[in-house]
Amino acid sequence: MTxxxxxxxxxxxxxxxxxxxxxILANPIGTIPMIGGRLAKAxxxxxxxxxxxxxxxxxxxxxxxxxxxxxxVGGWNPYRAMFDIVWNGPRHVMMGATQIDRFGNQNIxxxxxxxxxxxxxxxxxxxxxxxxxxxxxxxxxxHSPKSFVAQVDVVTGIGYDRARALGSHAARFHCLPRVVSxxxxxxxxxxxGAMRLRSVHPGVSVDDVAAATAFELVIDxxxxxSRGPNDDELRWIRDxxxxxxxxxxxxxxx
Amino acid sequence: xxxxDKRVTIDDVISEIHDGMTIGIGGWGSRRKPMALVRALAxxxxxxxxxxxxxxxxxxxxxxxxKVRHVVYAFVSLDSIPLEPHFRNARQQGTVSTTExxxxxxxxxxxxxxxxxxxxxxxxxxxSDIMRANPHLRMVVSPYGDxxxxxxxxxxxxxxxxxxxxxxxxxxxxGQYLNxxxxxxxxxxxxxxxxxxxxxxxxxxxxxxxxxxxQSLRINRLxxxxxxxxxxGAHFTECPxxxxxxxxxxxxYAASAKSDDAWEAFRxxxxxxxxxxxxxxxxx
Numbered sequence: 001m002t003x004x005x006x007x008x009x010x011x012x013x014x015x016x017x018x019x020x021x022x023x024i025l026a027n028p029i030g031t032i033p034m035i036g037g038r039l040a041k042a043x044x045x046x047x048x049x050x051x052x053x054x055x056x057x058x059x060x061x062x063x064x065x066x067x068x069x070x071x072x073v074g075g076w077n078p079y080r081a082m083f084d085i086v087w088n089g090p091r092h093v094m095m096g097a098t099q100i101d102r103f104g105n106q107n108i109x110x111x112x113x114x115x116x117x118x119x120x121x122x123x124x125x126x127x128x129x130x131x132x133x134x135x136x137x138x139x140x141x142x143h144s145p146k147s148f149v150a151q152v153d154v155v156t157g158i159g160y161d162r163a164r165a166l167g168s169h170a171a172r173f174h175c176l177p178r179v180v181s182x183x184x185x186x187x188x189x190x191x192x193g194a195m196r197l198r199s200v201h202p203g204v205s206v207d208d209v210a211a212a213t214a215f216e217l218v219i220d221x222x223x224x225x226s227r228g229p230n231d232d233e234l235r236w237i238r239d240x241x242x243x244x245x246x247x248x249x250x251x252x253x254x
Numbered sequence: 255x256x257x258x259d260k261r262v263t264i265d266d267v268i269s270e271i272h273d274g275m276t277i278g279i280g281g282w283g284s285r286r287k288p289m290a291l292v293r294a295l296a297x298x299x300x301x302x303x304x305x306x307x308x309x310x311x312x313x314x315x316x317x318x319x320x321k322v323r324h325v326v327y328a329f330v331s332l333d334s335i336p337l338e339p340h341f342r343n344a345r346q347q348g349t350v351s352t353t354e355x356x357x358x359x360x361x362x363x364x365x366x367x368x369x370x371x372x373x374x375x376x377x378x379x380x381x382s383d384i385m386r387a388n389p390h391l392r393m394v395v396s397p398y399g400d401x402x403x404x405x406x407x408x409x410x411x412x413x414x415x416x417x418x419x420x421x422x423x424x425x426x427x428x429g430q431y432l433n434x435x436x437x438x439x440x441x442x443x444x445x446x447x448x449x450x451x452x453x454x455x456x457x458x459x460x461x462x463x464x465x466x467x468x469q470s471l472r473i474n475r476l477x478x479x480x481x482x483x484x485x486x487g488a489h490f491t492e493c494p495x496x497x498x499x500x501x502x503x504x505x506x507y508a509a510s511a512k513s514d515d516a517w518e519a520f521r522x523x524x525x526x527x528x529x530x531x532x533x534x535x536x537x538x
Contacts, residue, residue: 054434054435055434055435056434076434078434078435078436078437079282079357079435079437079438080361080436080438083357083358083361086358087358087376087377087378109354109383110345114354114383114386114387115348115351116345116346116348117345117346118346119342119346120337120341120342120345120346121337122329122331122336122337123327123328123329123330123354124328124329124354124355124356124357124382124384124387125328125329125356125357126328126356126357126358127356127382128356128359128378128379128380128381128382128384129356129357129358129359129376129377129378129379131381131382132377132378132379132380132381132382133377133378154383154387155381155382155383156382156383157382158380158381158382162381162382163381165381166380166381169401169403170377170380170381170403170404171380171381173377
């Protein structure tokens with residue numbers, strides 16, 4: 001699709017993170033992650049279980065950002081039940097990251113010292129529990145040296161270096177499948193678990209990504225382009241899942 | 255023998271809260287918070303509280319009103335406004351100290367206190383800066399299995415007082431929630447020495463099942479020492495199906511974090527007034 005926007009490419013990249021996940025709770029947090037997750041369920045990953053963003057498990061493909069959307073409710077998932085799933089394991093969460101480093105350590109808590117931060121952010125939320133128990137991917141809509149950092153101020157979600165230090169038994173459930181940003185897609189499929197540039201979005205060069213990243217990425221000789229949406233996917237995104245175009249506000253088209 | 259009558263007033267509740275106590279507050283973010291009790295606490299002379307909360311404006315109001323020394327939290331959020339501005343100011347100005355927890359560790363701490371055990375083990379926290387933020391956290395080695403697994407021992411979050419808000423209650427302290435999520439209000443109560451529940455309406459017990467199924471009777475009177483009727487008492491947080499969040503009011507509350515003058519205006523209008531006057535103001 002030549003007329004797909006950058007935001008729509010991002011939605012597809014998010015959806016791809018959930019491909020072949022089977023029957024698990026796909027738990028994307030944020031606008032484009034939610035659109036991408038629902039796109040995966042609507043198309044190539046129909047077994048995914050998803051929430052309405054609150055306490056219900058819904059089987060229909062819900063739109064984002066509309067009041068009182070129709071819900072086909074298949075399950076009840078209040079917070080206490082959510083922790084059961086988190087700790088039981090059949091879950092792939094995609095969280096945001098204010099900062100992320102070379103090994104996938106994530107910070108959403110605060111900037112500056114723990115006892116008196118310069119900038120108080122969300123707190124630890126569920127990041128420590130997510131990363132030690134479930135597949136955890138990240139979505140970063142503003143790729144820059146301030147978000148892809150050499151060292152995070154606080155480790156909320158743990159990366160591959162920390163997981164390795166814990167040992168293979170303690171960290172046996174740790175898995176960071178993907179990082180998706182507004183510039184490209186990243187994984188950790190490297191010998192030492194360092195972040196690799198998996199693909200660049202159309203219109204973005206490898207040099208652009210390297211310049212926007214404060215650490216050295218693993219860059220293969222031939223970096224493919226992220227795939228855009230096909231006609232069916234574009235219809236799902238534009239007509240069903242995000243008819244109000246919230247995706248374009250999160251990632252403006254360059 | 256009649257069922258005990260545990261109906262009390264807001265002032266009765268506040269009279270049981272003293273300087274330096276550890277107070278647990280139910281609800282989640284800006285959802286079904288016992289705000290009438292929180293407002294009264296903000297008006298009181300109490301100081302140096304430790305507040306334990308899945309935090310929302312309860313934490314922000316009490317921090318800004320100078321009632322708090324320490325916050326035990328995993329997040330403090332207004333939901334539609336992701337970061338609680340008064341809590342942010344308190345943290346960035348260094349006026350409160352914190353215990354940083356993961357949301358699930360927080361649950362385990364309440365559960366441990368409710369079950370009267372000193373800790374519960376979990377994998378959560380391993381490798382993260384939760385351990386650096388909480389140098390008092392200890393590990394336990396599983397006495398079972400091979401290899402012997404090392405886990406985090408989450409200490410019990412024992413409370414002096416719990417404050418929760420439910421949709422319906424009876425005079426004996428049974429409580430009913432009618433929204434989609436019970437949150438952890440029952441655990442807050444069981445983790446606390448003294449437990450107070452505000453409710454939208456006090457009903458005759460025999461009417462509970464006209465409002466919701468038996469599963470909605472999450473709080474029973476073993477968990478409650480006092481019940482107070484506070485209609486619209488979770489305002490401005492959401493309390494569906496009775497009412498949604500008052501987003502306009504919440505934005506005005508958030509804007510009051512911008513300056514001391516803005517806060518003083520908000521406080522004198524909405525906090526330094528009795529609950530009945532507040533309700534007249536916000537109901538227009």
